[in-house]
Amino acid sequence: MPRVALFVTCLVDMFRPSVGFATIKLLEEAGCTVEVPEAQTCCGQPAWNSGDRATAAKIAQDVIRAFEGYDYVVAPSGSCTGTIVKDYPQMVEEAWVPRAEALAAKTHEITSFLTDVLGITSVAADVPRLATYHDSCSGLRTLRVKEQPRALLASAGITVREMEEAEVCCGFGGTFCVKYPDISTSMVGDKVRNATETGAEMLLAGDLGCLMNMAGKASREGRGIEVRHVVEVLAGMTDTPAIGEGK
Amino acid sequence: MSLDNPTTPQFKANARQALANENLQSALRGARNGFVNGRAAARAKLGPDEFDALRDAGRDLKNHVLANLGDYLEAYEAKVTASGGHVHWAETAEDARAIVLDICEQAGAKTVNKGKTMISEECGINDHLAAHGIKPVETDLGEYIIQLRGEHPSHIIAPAVHVTVPEVRDAFMEAHPHLDAERDLSGLDTLLAEARGELRAKYFEAEVGITGANMLIAETGQSIIVTNEGNGDLSQSLPKVHIVMASIEKIVPTMEDAGTVLRILARSATGQDMSVYTTLSAGPRRAEDPDGPEEYHVVLLDNGRSNMLGTEFQDMLRCIRCGACINHCPVYQTVGGHAYGWVYPGPMGSVLTPSLIGVEEGGQLPNASTFCGRCEDVCPMRIPLPKMMRHWREREFEKKLTPGATRWGLGVWAWFARRPALYRLGTRMGMAALRVMGRGRGKLASVPLAGGWTGSRDMPAPQGDTFMAQYKRAQR
Ligand code: SF4
Numbered sequence: 029m030p031r032v033a034l035f036v037t038c039l040v041d042m043f044r045p046s047v048g049f050a051t052i053k054l055l056e057e058a059g060c061t062v063e064v065p066e067a068q069t070c071c072g073q074p075a076w077n078s079g080d081r082a083t084a085a086k087i088a089q090d091v092i093r094a095f096e097g098y099d100y101v102v103a104p105s106g107s108c109t110g111t112i113v114k115d116y117p118q119m120v121e122e123a124w125v126p127r128a129e130a131l132a133a134k135t136h137e138i139t140s141f142l143t144d145v146l147g148i149t150s151v152a153a154d155v156p157r158l159a160t161y162h163d164s165c166s167g168l169r170t171l172r173v174k175e176q177p178r179a180l181l182a183s184a185g186i187t188v189r190e191m192e193e194a195e196v197c198c199g200f201g202g203t204f205c206v207k208y209p210d211i212s213t214s215m216v217g218d219k220v221r222n223a224t225e226t227g228a229e230m231l232l233a234g235d236l237g238c239l240m241n242m243a244g245k246a247s248r249e250g251r252g253i254e255v256r257h258v259v260e261v262l263a264g265m266t267d268t269p270a271i272g273e274g275k
Numbered sequence: 276m277s278l279d280n281p282t283t284p285q286f287k288a289n290a291r292q293a294l295a296n297e298n299l300q301s302a303l304r305g306a307r308n309g310f311v312n313g314r315a316a317a318r319a320k321l322g323p324d325e326f327d328a329l330r331d332a333g334r335d336l337k338n339h340v341l342a343n344l345g346d347y348l349e350a351y352e353a354k355v356t357a358s359g360g361h362v363h364w365a366e367t368a369e370d371a372r373a374i375v376l377d378i379c380e381q382a383g384a385k386t387v388n389k390g391k392t393m394i395s396e397e398c399g400i401n402d403h404l405a406a407h408g409i410k411p412v413e414t415d416l417g418e419y420i421i422q423l424r425g426e427h428p429s430h431i432i433a434p435a436v437h438v439t440v441p442e443v444r445d446a447f448m449e450a451h452p453h454l455d456a457e458r459d460l461s462g463l464d465t466l467l468a469e470a471r472g473e474l475r476a477k478y479f480e481a482e483v484g485i486t487g488a489n490m491l492i493a494e495t496g497q498s499i500i501v502t503n504e505g506n507g508d509l510s511q512s513l514p515k516v517h518i519v520m521a522s523i524e525k526i527v528p529t530m531e532d533a534g535t536v537l538r539i540l541a542r543s544a545t546g547q548d549m550s551v552y553t554t555l556s557a558g559p560r561r562a563e564d565p566d567g568p569e570e571y572h573v574v575l576l577d578n579g580r581s582n583m584l585g586t587e588f589q590d591m592l593r594c595i596r597c598g599a600c601i602n603h604c605p606v607y608q609t610v611g612g613h614a615y616g617w618v619y620p621g622p623m624g625s626v627l628t629p630s631l632i633g634v635e636e637g638g639q640l641p642n643a644s645t646f647c648g649r650c651e652d653v654c655p656m657r658i659p660l661p662k663m664m665r666h667w668r669e670r671e672f673e674k675k676l677t678p679g680a681t682r683w684g685l686g687v688w689a690w691f692a693r694r695p696a697l698y699r700l701g702t703r704m705g706m707a708a709l710r711v712m713g714r715g716r717g718k719l720a721s722v723p724l725a726g727g728w729t730g731s732r733d734m735p736a737p738q739g740d741t742f743m744a745q746y747k748r749a750q751r
Pocket residue numbers: 593594595596597598599600601623650653654655656657658
């Protein structure tokens with residue numbers, strides 16, 4: 029049984045623990061032993077993308093130390109996974125590069141880990157509903173996650189009705205959304221309009237940052253679309269209120 | 276915006292204005308998917324593998340050129356000189372302005388025809404000529420439109436993409452009072468025909484023609500321009516003096532290499548297999564030529580580019596100005612090109628502008644990106660645009676140009692992020708506070724210090740205790 033370390037990501041840790049538990053459930057159902065390294069906080073992307081190389085390197089090295097002892101590292105996020113996979117080897121100090129590369133090679137986003145690494149083609153959940161799927165940027169373009177979540181969703185009985193511009197950024201962009209709120213707002217406005225125009229009941233994606241952005245906009249505009257992380261649906265955990273909804 | 280006074284530092288204010296400008300928003304919506312779908316279709320038609328192989332070839336070719344730039348430029352100069360032309364080296368935009376003005380004055384020019392050239396934009400040639408009593412006439416339809424409107428291009432290949440058809444009609448009605456006031460100007464074709472008719476006469480008036488160059492060929496001394504209207508041909512072959520304005524990185528070694536770039540250029544730009552006209556020029560008219568200029572000048576502009584060689588920004592010099600990154604950029608699609616405040620918009624502008632006008636002036640642009648990566652995905656020269664924008668942020672951080680509040684916030688956050696136990700405590704307390712504020716509604720309509728977020732969208736409230744705390748409890 030592969031020993032998998034869950035990198036839960038800072039946003040899931042703080043805002044939506046159910047995504048972490050859904051990820052664990054999916055991994056365990058797929059026959060993995062899951063552990064959650066205590067020393068994790070954040071992948072360091074905020075420092076890296078703000079130009080603070082020194083801090084980013086230190087955080088990356090902390091993450092490498094905490095996670096390199098496992099067979100695999102899995103995260104419910106294309107963005108954080110992308111940082112570890114693509115950026116860490118450039119981010120760390122010279123002497124750390126081999127360790128960064130080794131970690132990068134065994135780190136995966138959850139849906140692609142299930143399909144591409146474990147060869148899973150279906151999940152146990154049965155959620156016969158109509159959804160639309162937003163392709164988050166890092167997952168799509170850094171990790172080429174596109175068909176994997178859709179295949180698993182289909183196995184769970186979900187019909188995905190594609191929206192216009194599903195591959196266009198939702199305007200979250202980490203600190204971008206607060207540094208350039210006007211542009212970000214316009215982008216996420218387009219996104220939730222495209223999503224609702226499909227008539228889907230649910231808007232799904234694989235990154236909590238994008239999801240909070242889209243849910244926040246949909247809620248402000250009273251769009252009435254249920255916004256969830258894809259793993260919640262795949263794990264059959266849709267009884268929790270959707271993102272931005274009360275009990 | 277004037278080219279000497281970029282409004283780039285006011286990018287945020289520019290963007291707000293752009294978002295509030297209904298005509299602009301309607302033009303941007305109308306143009307949003309044309310080039311995107313065109314490129315996708317061209318890639319599919321050629322075959323994605325061949326398309327991507329061409330991108331690899333383009334990247335390798337340009338890397339080779341940049342490693343041997345001086346040699347190729349010298350070879351090119353020798354060829355142009357041998358054919359009777361003149362090569363002028365312009366280190367700065369100011370130098371280029373002086374050179375061009377001098378040539379025009381020597382030729383006794385009153386009118387100068389312009390083919391589309393971004394280098395002339397970069398140097399502010401039009402204003403400079405006009406200030407010295409020489410009338411520049413833009414012959415590209417888009418350029419002609421914005422010249423009538425007193426504007427600068429908002430896009431490097433579609434300069435008037437920010438203008439709606441009714442606005443073009445208004446500009447033509449005002450500029451062409453001698454034509455029938457009742458004429459039909461409702462479609463692009465009628466507008467194009469009218470512009471053609473107006474410009475045709477001007478072609479014969481001009482003493483000098485100025486064009487840009489998509490490429491310069493070292494082996495042959497030729498310059499290449501691609502257009503869809505054929506205006507370049509007339510601008511360069513009718514007047515008695517032809518000036519080519521090009522930046523130094525436009526050089527390629529051979530005609531075959533130029534072919535490689537041409538195969539990927541229009542496909543990436545507009546989705547055409549090739550632009551309608553591909554025009555070569557190589558020097559003044561020879562005795563046996565039926566037509567052509569008496570004088571042939573090439574102004575080679577550096578303007579900060581050679582400083583990029585050997586730095587983390589060198590790859591940007593591979594750019595062939597196809598505009599694909601701009602067409603696919605969601606930020607550009609939202610605010611249009613003028614918000615960028617200088618000559619080059621979109622992702623390529625966000626990397627190039629700080630290089631050319633300084634990061635102090637241009638530093639907003641590389642920050643105004645979500646790093647969505649669509650630009651790099653479509654760039655025919657495989658330029659890692661997000662990575663280079665990040666390099667600008669690094670330079671800003673080093674120079675302490677990053678805003679103080681951001682630096683402070685990052686510092687505090689990083690201090691906690693490196694101390695997991697304290698981080699746990701801090702996140703638990705923070706989330707508990709947000710939960711209290713959310714009062715079980717699952718969302719917050721406003722959060723102190725987070726107005727950038729909650730001004731326009733709700734903030735989803737934390738579900739409960741943090742994951743790490745819940746997980747730990749469940750483990751016991
Ligand atoms: S950066 Fe790439 S995509 Fe953008 S204009 Fe230059 S060559 Fe085209």
